[in-house]
Amino acid sequence: MSLLQAISYKDPAGFVVELEDGYYRYIAPDYAKEFDHLTGSGLYQALIDQELMIPHTEVLMDDKFPGYYKKIFPRQLAFISYPFEWSYAQWQQMLLAYTRINQLSLAHGMILKDASPYNFTFHNDKCVLIDTLSFSFYKDGDPWIAYRQFCEESLSPFLLMYYKDPLWSKLYRGSITGLPLPFVSSHLPFKTRFDTFCLIHIHLHSRFSNDKKSKSGKASQGLNKEKLVVLFDTIAKNVLAKKEPLLKNSIWDHYYENDIESEKYITAKIDIITRWLSEIRPGVTIDLGANTGKFSRLAAPFSKTVYAVESDVYCVDEIYKSNVQTKDNNITSILADLADPSPGLGWHNDEKSPLLKRLRGDMVMALALIHHLCLSRNLPIPFVARLFSEMTTQYAIVEFVPKEDPKSKLLLQHKGDIFEHYTEKEFISSFEQYFKLAACHPFENSLRKLFLWEKL
Incomplete structure (x- = not known):
């Protein structure tokens, strides 16, 4: 070894x-x-x-x-999520967990010696510290040694998500050690210079970091325990006050209320998926393209664990907020784009594992998703079939949405029908390379069909 x-x-x-x-x-x-x-x-x-x-x-x-x-x-966690796979609300919860852990630590003569968000993950959508060795001794007058790191790696992305766009979190895929404070300061709106919280921790701090005569910002200088406790409390209150990002523009708002085929369709879909899940009772269900989590919640009573994977950051926020209000929640929400999944990062490209290496289950659900992957993102059906087979050990529930479906026509209206191989026949033959067909359910007054596949 x-x-x-x-x-x-x-x-x-x-x-x-x-x-x-x-x-x-x-x-x-x-x-x-x-x-x-x-x-x-x-x-x-x-x-x-x-x-x-x-x-x-x-x-x-x-x-x-x-x-x-x-x-x-x-405790063994089957899945570790990374900061660029978190929504705004999850980032907020990580910061609150960080400040709370420090307050508890100070009461016991310790403090967190670093402030990397990679020390945290979400399990059943609870934010937990996974680095047992993050603690160091603290005595009155010691500096907060992790202050600079906290501002660069944890606070800065959150503030950019709040003031500019939640998608700023994806920058962590390009820099796993955070963002330089001068860069963050220059990209935050000018009005933040009149906000005491941003002024102290970002703008003035960035000037200290550029000053060769100064090795640390004001807040990292020696503080007694009482002042440090107040500082953590102030940070928590400011983070908590920023309830939602200032920009909100999700194409999936009110999706199930406004954009479903019909009430009859959604009712039938719920009934058949409920029956299949209740018969199979998978250990781990992966709901791909989870939207606002309707079917993730449907799968929860029949699964030990559910991963709700969605590329829209606002939808992931909705899923997360619903999960944290649910007693004994077993759903973990993940911000990820299947057509552009998180790669291996860091040293040797394996310090942080690729998403597709971490995400495995007994059941994959892909409901009203395949037309987005194939028609919007130009992915051939055989590629999708192979991906789903690699993610599940047993079953897959896949909804096929043909080109003639109204939603597919919307996807094609600006690019034309360049997908001659996107057919139900091609769909079935591609999936039969990895699965056998266990059941198929058509919908009344709809061109869509649900397929239950069992892995070969």
């Missing part, structure tokens, strides 16, 4: 590695005091009780990595 096989390896306090039965974290001897204080002071339990961090169990050390202090087995 070599450190080259580690998943997380940049922190000298320890690393994560995948072994035969899951992911483990090894803790370096130099981090022993901090780790023991985290677990022994009551801080660890407080974070677990408030569902702010994933729990772990300590296991016996082995000879794979001799010399390390401890080995822990974190």
Whole structure:
């Protein structure tokens, strides 16, 4: 076993590695005091009780990595989402979780030593810290050592999403270490210079970062614990006050109320999908093109876990906000475009795994999606069939929407019918390369059909 096989390896306090039965974290001897204080002071339990961090169990050390202090087995999460796969509301929740964890940590003599949003993920749409080694000791008068990183990597993208466009979060795909403060300052609206919060943390801070005589901004200088607690509280209040992005322009607003074929169609669709899901009861269902999450919620009672994948950032916000209000929610919302999925990023292009490598399930649902992939994005049907087969281990429910459908005609009106191979016959033959047809359901007074495919 070599450190080259580690998943997380940049922190000298320890690393994560995948072994035969899951992911483990090894803790370096130099981090022993901090780790023991985290677990022994009551801080660890407080974070677990408030569902702010994933729990772990300590296991016996082995000879794979001799010399390390401890080995822990974190709760295994089947899917880790990255910041560029979060909606505005999810970014907001991450910032609130970060400030809350710091406040709890200060009460126990510790603080988060870094501020990377990659230390968090969403599980059942709860934002949780997944880096157990993020904590360091704090004493009165110490600087907030993560302040610069917090402003560049966590706060800046959120403010750009709020003032400019939620799609700014996708910039993280081009820079996994955040955005330089001068760049952010120049792209925020001029009016933000009259907002105290933006002025201090972005605009003035960017000037400090450009001043070679100054190594840190004002807020990172030594603060006593009471002032630091107030600072975190102020940040949280300002983040919470920005309830929704100033720009909202989703083409899917009121989709089910205004754009469905008919009430009869949607009722029949719900009935047949409910019957299929209740018979199969998949472990993990992936709802591709989830829109506002109507069918993700339909799948939830019949699945252990549901991933609602949607490319419209405003729809993902709707799904997320609905999920956090649902007791025992088992849906995780993911912002992703299947035609342009998140690639491998970072060192060796595998520090951050590609979306399609992380996203796997027992059931894939693609409802009223295939015409968007094939007619809008020019993807051949065989490509789509192969992708769906790679994402599911057992089943796929796919709705075929022909070119003659009114919605397909809208997609074709500006480009013409250049898709001679987009036919139901081609659809069936392409999917039969990877699946066998288990059931097919046509809709009355509609050209659409639902297909239930079982993987070969």
